[in-house]
Amino acid sequence: MEPETALPAVGSGPLLEVQDLCVSYVASAQMPRTALAGISFRIRAGESLGIIGESGSGKSTLALSIPGLLPPDTSIVHGRICFRGTEMLRSSDRILRKIRGALISMVFQHPGMALNPFMRVRRQVAEVIQAHNGGPLSRSLEQADAVLKRVFRDQSNELFEAYPHQLSGGQRQRISIAQAFACNPELVIADEPTASLDAVSQAGVLEIFRECRTISSTSFVIITHNPAILPGLVDRVLVLRNGESVEEGAARDVLYEPKKAYTAELLRSALPVSA
Numbered sequence: 001m002e003p004e005t006a007l008p009a010v011g012s013g014p015l016l017e018v019q020d021l022c023v024s025y026v027a028s029a030q031m032p033r034t035a036l037a038g039i040s041f042r043i044r045a046g047e048s049l050g051i052i053g054e055s056g057s058g059k060s061t062l063a064l065s066i067p068g069l070l071p072p073d074t075s076i077v078h079g080r081i082c083f084r085g086t087e088m089l090r091s092s093d094r095i096l097r098k099i100r101g102a103l104i105s106m107v108f109q110h111p112g113m114a115l116n117p118f119m120r121v122r123r124q125v126a127e128v129i130q131a132h133n134g135g136p137l138s139r140s141l142e143q144a145d146a147v148l149k150r151v152f153r154d155q156s157n158e159l160f161e162a163y164p165h166q167l168s169g170g171q172r173q174r175i176s177i178a179q180a181f182a183c184n185p186e187l188v189i190a191d192e193p194t195a196s197l198d199a200v201s202q203a204g205v206l207e208i209f210r211e212c213r214t215i216s217s218t219s220f221v222i223i224t225h226n227p228a229i230l231p232g233l234v235d236r237v238l239v240l241r242n243g244e245s246v247e248e249g250a251a252r253d254v255l256y257e258p259k260k261a262y263t264a265e266l267l268r269s270a271l272p273v274s275a
Helices: 059-065 093-099 121-133 137-151 157-161 169-181 199-215 251-256 261-268
Strands: 016-025 033-043 048-052 075-083 104-107 187-191 219-224 236-241 244-250
Touching: 016 059, 033 048, 033 059, 033 236, 033 244, 048 059, 059 187, 059 219, 104 169, 121 137, 121 157, 121 169, 137 157, 137 169, 137 199, 169 187, 169 199, 199 219, 236 251, 236 261, 244 251, 244 261
Parallel strands: 048 219, 048 236, 104 187, 187 219
Antiparallel strands: 016 033, 016 075, 236 244
């Protein structure tokens, strides 16, 4: 039996370090298709990184690579992903299960696919807490209520007893965010968190992320095809194209004074003229 392994504390180094990450997908009787080629970046504790690029640029592959969620039978991964000193690509499933949900959590683009249609939303958040923290269900339900009240400040507790199909798309995405923050993770990866929402719901979800940044030291990776959501939300921006890094730098520099022609073209129709 593999012994329990405590994760090292965060020191002066980066919270997350990705070095020369390469990912290829394998289909039967076909040559591997490259999805990521040599991606490298770092994220410090409390820092947020925005990742932008058009469809097919490798954004979602990168999101799934960090917590080790790529299908092992159809993907080939090389490089280094280091979280709090733990080599993610070389860690056992047991170690990864301790990290996922508790220290690294995800918010997916389609919340309806991430929620159990047969379980009330309060219980779904509580089960995330109980899976990682243990203890009685009653305590997990109390903690779930506290998290839900953070993302539904103006809603009654009756909403917490609803089933996912009884909620709007924006409400379901807020439930996914509550699940992601339930165990106070150190890194939250949000893969196109507003892509399937209307403008009003988008604004509400983005406000939740901004509030979480101000009241906690949680780091974020915000992945989007729409760079207009990133100003004021992230510290740095990484631009992907065809699985390769095009440009990386401080958010204000990349979003308003890009160095690469591709970045400028990507931003032209999405951002306001002035900063």
